[in-house]
Amino acid sequence: xxxxxxxxxxxxxxxxxxxxxxxxxxxxxxxxxxxxxxxxxxxxxxxxxxxxxxxxxxxxxxxxxxxxxxxxxxxxxxxxxxxxxxxxxxxxxxxxxxxxxxxxxxxxxxxxxxxxxxxxxxxxxxxxxxxxxxxxxxxxxxxxxxxxxxxxxxxxxxxxxxxxxxxxxxxxxxxxxxxxxxxxxxxxxxxxxxxxxxxxxxxxxxxxxxxxxxxxxxxxxxxxxxxxxxxxxxxxxxxxxxxxxxxxxxxxxxxxxxxxxxxxxxxxxxxxxxxxxxxxxx
Numbered sequence: 001x002x003x004x005x006x007x008x009x010x011x012x013x014x015x016x017x018x019x020x021x022x023x024x025x026x027x028x029x030x031x032x033x034x035x036x037x038x039x040x041x042x043x044x045x046x047x048x049x050x051x052x053x054x055x056x057x058x059x060x061x062x063x064x065x066x067x068x069x070x071x072x073x074x075x076x077x078x079x080x081x082x083x084x085x086x087x088x089x090x091x092x093x094x095x096x097x098x099x100x101x102x103x104x105x106x107x108x109x110x111x112x113x114x115x116x117x118x119x120x121x122x123x124x125x126x127x128x129x130x131x132x133x134x135x136x137x138x139x140x141x142x143x144x145x146x147x148x149x150x151x152x153x154x155x156x157x158x159x160x161x162x163x164x165x166x167x168x169x170x171x172x173x174x175x176x177x178x179x180x181x182x183x184x185x186x187x188x189x190x191x192x193x194x195x196x197x198x199x200x201x202x203x204x205x206x207x208x209x210x211x212x213x214x215x216x217x218x219x220x221x222x223x224x225x226x227x228x229x230x231x232x233x234x235x236x237x238x239x240x241x242x243x244x245x246x247x248x249x250x251x252x253x254x255x256x257x258x259x260x261x262x263x264x265x266x267x268x269x270x271x272x273x274x275x276x277x278x279x280x281x282x
Contacts, residue, residue, distance in 0.1 A: 004031065005031040006033070008034050008053065009052040011037045012037075028115075040064035044072055057079070087103065090103070138158050142160055144161035146180075154173055164211075206218050217244050223237065224236070
């Protein structure tokens with residue numbers, strides 16, 4: 001992202017500080033397209049007419065404060081700049097939704113921290129969007145998705161899981177995933193592990209899981225380990241699909257095949273008898 005140009009809205013009512021920021025950007029050849037605003041009203045006009053990657057705003061402005069800028073900025077990351085001794089206000093702004101805050105010093109050394117703070121804010125926004133997209137995809141899929149920690153405790157479930165297994169989210173979170181399994185074989189038709197034929201001639205392993213009401217149903221299940229940036233295993237994600245309908249169809253086909261084989265054998269036996277009878281009369 002080194003060559004990416006960012007659109008920056010810099011809000012500062014002190015013209016000297018505006019000039020210092022612009023000079024810092026130009027002298028260090030920082031890839032910013034800067035728009036300057038000296039008040040909340042000017043910032044509102046800029047935000048209404050254009051889109052920005054980052055908003056950097058002084059806390060105290062002539063006609064308002066950074067808290068008003070936070071409301072106007074919407075989803076655009078905001079970095080708040082405050083004077084020395086005003087750290088408490090900066091923390092309040094951070095809690096109100098600012099991505100970060102910088103303390104303005106007399107020697108304007110805070111300007112040196114702006115590039116890395118901007119880069120971090122934009123990277124954070126990109127990751128946030130990806131997480132929202134991933135979360136939306138996981139929550140809307142028809143497959144049941146659940147995540148456990150390495151001790152087996154369930155820490156996440158999607159809507160499909162709740163609908164399929166009959167749990168409310170707050171009922172299942174924190175429970176061990178063993179509650180989903182039937183344990184020992186209950187009947188000949190509910191063994192814990194079985195094989196089912198997929199499209200073509202291949203086979204896949206299936207399992208019997210248990211709903212909240214203790215009813216048992218067959219699932220195809222895939223599980224994978226989630227690792228952190230250091231390669232440490234931190235969680236396990238399971239994706240289960242209710243295959244009751246497929247098993248039913250498979251059983252019906254098997255029944256039809258057995259019946260057909262019986263009919264063929266019967267026909268063969270009948271033809272064999274008739275053949276013998278015809279030969280004896282010849």
